Amino acid sequence: xxxxxxxxxxxxxxxxxxxxxxxxxxxxxxxxxxxxxxxxxxxxxxxxxxxxxxxxxxxxxxxxxxxxxxxxxxxxxxxxxxxxxxxxxxxxxxxxxxxxxxxxxxxxxxxxxxxxxxxxxxxxxxxxxxxxxxxxxxxxxxxxxxxxxxxxxxxxxxxxxxxxxxxxxxxxxxxxxxxxxxxxxxxxxxxxxxxxxxxxxxxxxxxxxxxxxxxxxxxxxxxxxxxxxxxxxxxxxxxxxxxxxxxxxxxxxxxxxxxxxxxxxxxxxxxxxxxxxxxxxxxxxxxxxxxxxxxxxxxxxxxxxxxxxxxxxxxxxxxxxxxxxxxxxxxxxxxxxxxxxxxxxxxxxxxxxxxxxxxxxxxxxxxxxxxxxxxxxxxxxxxxxxxxxxxxxxxxxxxxxxxxxxxxxxxxxxxxxxxxxxxxxxxxxxxxxxxxxxxxxxxxxxx
Numbered sequence: 001x002x003x004x005x006x007x008x009x010x011x012x013x014x015x016x017x018x019x020x021x022x023x024x025x026x027x028x029x030x031x032x033x034x035x036x037x038x039x040x041x042x043x044x045x046x047x048x049x050x051x052x053x054x055x056x057x058x059x060x061x062x063x064x065x066x067x068x069x070x071x072x073x074x075x076x077x078x079x080x081x082x083x084x085x086x087x088x089x090x091x092x093x094x095x096x097x098x099x100x101x102x103x104x105x106x107x108x109x110x111x112x113x114x115x116x117x118x119x120x121x122x123x124x125x126x127x128x129x130x131x132x133x134x135x136x137x138x139x140x141x142x143x144x145x146x147x148x149x150x151x152x153x154x155x156x157x158x159x160x161x162x163x164x165x166x167x168x169x170x171x172x173x174x175x176x177x178x179x180x181x182x183x184x185x186x187x188x189x190x191x192x193x194x195x196x197x198x199x200x201x202x203x204x205x206x207x208x209x210x211x212x213x214x215x216x217x218x219x220x221x222x223x224x225x226x227x228x229x230x231x232x233x234x235x236x237x238x239x240x241x242x243x244x245x246x247x248x249x250x251x252x253x254x255x256x257x258x259x260x261x262x263x264x265x266x267x268x269x270x271x272x273x274x275x276x277x278x279x280x281x282x283x284x285x286x287x288x289x290x291x292x293x294x295x296x297x298x299x300x301x302x303x304x305x306x307x308x309x310x311x312x313x314x315x316x317x318x319x320x321x322x323x324x325x326x327x328x329x330x331x332x333x334x335x336x337x338x339x340x341x342x343x344x345x346x347x348x349x350x351x352x353x354x355x356x357x358x359x360x361x362x363x364x365x366x367x368x369x370x371x372x373x374x375x376x377x378x379x380x381x382x383x384x385x386x387x388x389x390x391x392x393x394x395x396x397x398x399x400x401x402x403x404x405x406x407x408x409x410x411x412x413x414x415x416x417x418x419x420x421x422x423x424x425x426x427x428x429x430x431x432x433x434x435x436x437x438x439x440x441x442x443x444x445x446x447x
Contacts, residue, residue, distance in 0.1 A: 058178025
């Protein structure tokens with residue numbers, strides 16, 4: 001890591017590695033049956049992506065479009081079902097897949113009607129083969145779409161976690177983030193979620209919005225805490241190319257970094273004082289909250305089946321997906337191509353991984369280290385035959401020099417970040433990207 005990169009604490013949110021912008025066209029487009037041959041199928045994760053929203057927030061660079069004209073949601077679900085059937089066939093019958101966790105994301109899955117949500121669950125269960133009532137099922141929602149009838153479907157079909165994107169309870173901040181909403185509507189949605197008795201409520205909040213102060217940030221935090229959510233995610237605001245906020249000018253990037261760090265520390269300290277456990281830089285969990293499978297950043301094993309545009313699938317040798325874009329016109333084109341696809345039996349876009357090479361070690365180190373609990377040194381050695389310091393000496397020396405590592409952790413058999421290291425997770429994570437991943441990412445042009 002060079003010094004210039006180190007002073008920018010907000011570089012990339014690393015929730016998966018390699019980063020999606022490292023993916024590219026696969027020349028041979030391998031059949032999925034070959035991609036999944038020899039892979040473990042005993043604890044897969046299932047993700048279904050719904051790329052529709054009622055509005056697009058100013059900070060959003062997710063793969064989603066506004067609205068769904070001409071029965072597009074129905075045609076999208078038709079394609080999703082065809083894809084699920086193709087993937088299930090590729091996984092084979094000799095060793096039937098077992099899913100350990102499931103999630104519906106987007107976009108906004110609750111953009112779908114109650115009947116369409118029923119069908120989405122049927123695709124996950126009857127086509128992909130997941131038992132949604134037997135595994136943790138997380139679903140993302142917005143206040144406007146968290147209606148009683150939709151929530152009733154999700155609760156009945158086994159949803160164990162509902163994540164609500166609130167971002168701010170302050171009207172002026174919501175407008176500044178190009179997220180039109182009223183606090184009364186947000187509170188009503190939260191009440192409906194509690195009435196639905198879904199076990200885990202997560203509330204997403206954002207810090208670093210123009211005009212946000214410690215006082216207004218505390219207002220949003222206390223408004224969220226009034227609902228005693230089982231989980232809270234605190235996200236730093238990012239402004240990415242081709243998003244609504246990217247057209248605004250900022251007077252000082254350094255001042256913005258300082259604002260975000262100050263608000264992060266304020267929110268972290270407030271939540272910890274309220275008894276919440278810090279799981280990662282972003283994730284805070286109320287004591288006694290039910291576990292929901294792998295925590296943020298914590299997926300150590302390849303084995304993810306992603307269905308739909310915007311969804312990624314992971315095996316030990318290949319991470320693959322569909323094409324990705326941020327521009328609304330490009331997204332519409334990719335979705336139109338998806339709904340017109342009949343043959344989902346091959347992977348066309350992805351990143352190849354050598355199971356015996358460097359990338360699995362980087363992925364394990366990165367995703368473990370970004371957890372507050374840290375990396376188990378014995379587990380790492382058992383898996384890779386070496387210590388992290390032997391594999392990544394320069395990076396770990398640099399982290400230690402910056403005070404980002406907890407010196408006491410080694411005595412517990414761990415490699416763990418210090419509080420300041422956690423605060424700089426979005427600089428530390430990218431510092432562990434390989435040269436090959438960096439090269440692929442640099443070749444990516446936002447569309």
